[in-house]
Amino acid sequence: MNLSRRFLLSFAALAVASVMLAAPVLADPFKVALVLPGNITDQSWNQAGYEGLMNAKKALGIEVAFSEKVAQPDQAEAMADYARRGYDVVIGHGGEFQAAAIRVARKHPDTLFVVHNGTEPGENIATLDFYYKQFGYLLGVIAGRMSESGKIGFIGAHKIKFSTDLVESYEAGFKSVQPDGEVYIAWTNDWDDIAKGKEAALSQIALGADVIFPTMDNAAIGSLQAAKEKNVWAFYLYYDSIVDWPDTVLQSAIMDIKAAMVDLLALAQAGNAEGKNYNMDVNSPKAARLGTYHSAIPADVKAEVEGLIAKMKSGELKP
């Protein structure tokens, strides 16, 4: 081998230098950065965030940037870096960015930090979250009406507020219909492990569950596949997934972070965004709504669910 280390190193240094020199110098439009915990092709939470950012870019003519797969230890640095580079809004895409946002926001008072699914708004921290419990409850009720075995499954990755809200309300909705029913809950500890997602669902199905609700990112596809193979029902999140899983998905809880993002960024661009919590629920159907009902769901169940939504809108039912 005639390759020497010095040759490789100088080659690498040259490559890096040429990339850096090629970086363009830009004017100063309204700049928004999005920091994501996962990858933007997961057909799930991260993809929705990325598409929301791109929609905002198109609709508002803003300049955008994003970082994928930012792990917990790197969150604060990634957000601070964008703030230092003059981004007007820095978004942490997930409740897990809350602590990092608080730390970074103090040192960058001129930047607006947004935490999706955040819990603590502050001086220059806005949070954008969904009333997940309403949708967990509605899906639970549908599961109660559609489950013949009286056993249903829920699969999450980590126990964070978003997933505990969903699982509690899902169980409550289910038990309001089938008080003696059983809910199998599995935590896979990984958002991407698609094989584990599949095995978790298969294990629940083996114990008799006939409606499965996966809530991970990439890994949820594995659970949906298990449901399809074993001919049981499933729910999904974020988009009207019945288009991709016509025989499997009963209903989807569409948490349309895309629409919510564009609205909030429009406010921010106009200088009207405040450090408060922007909550999306059944009263803001543009951002949070149910998807298409599967044709197997009887009309009276649909009517019951629509009735519950009306009660939630009026504030009579608070799951």
Place this chain on the structure above:
Amino acid sequence: MMEILLDPTMLSDFLSTSLRLSIPIVFAALGGVLSERAGVYNIGLEGMMLAGAFGAAVGTFFTGEPFFGVISGMFAGALTAVVLAILAVSLGVNQIVAGIAINMFSIGVTAFLSRIVFSGQANTMTLPGYKAFAIPGLVAIPVIGPVLFQQDALVYLMYATVLLLFYLMFYTPWGLNIRAVGENPRAADTAGVRVNMVRYICVLGSGALAGLGGCYLVLSHVFLFSEHMSAGKGFIALAAIILGRWNPVGALFACLLFGLFDALQLRLQFANPEVPYQAFVILPYVVSILALVGLIGKPRPPGAVGLPYRREGK
């Protein structure tokens, strides 16, 4: 919980889950055994498995034949291993650092390429793959028959690979050369064995085996490619190598043990919702640690593992 052990169908089902969860790890661990026996730490198993998964998806996508998927998956794994071989064997870079770099590189490059090849739709397409078929006679064995012999082609390939590697390693002159290179490369060199050539071959083979683990994920388990789908399985394989004492059969049993407890923890979670789930998630790892500590005798890695070999006067 007891009904799983008493009801034969449920028990078979549970054991099948265990086996499916362990197969990608077995392939990666076999690759690790091959490479470490030749004296090269392969921390990059995770990245090679991911590359293999991507290769399998691409090959199957363009040809429609899972067989070509396996070929291109193994090729992609071996291609990633070439990087390790150059860095670790030719340039003498720290093997741990090189392996970690390969893992990070692989996550990035497979995600990047998959967005180009599948235009970001990899998650919603279904690829053709291997279906399970029974081996007549053996499948009739109660409980374990349907678990072990009602499987797809890649699982049978795994059985064959374990036996073949075991035979190669301990009963052939090639195996002796490999072990000599890993134990005492200078002695092997004196005896006329081309040390770095043997290491190159073993590292490449190691990548191809880890790539097969990725092939299993794509072609037998979930029938699609998803970014970072290896999800840390390559790291578990590293533990299995030590637990299996650098022996292919030992590594197999270590992986099965891990898969068994991984499947068990999923079911324990449903049965005990009041216990924090983390207590169950760590179960396979705790068992691995206990097994490492509890086994008689200290694990003794190959003598020259991790050390680059240089001839004097060169």
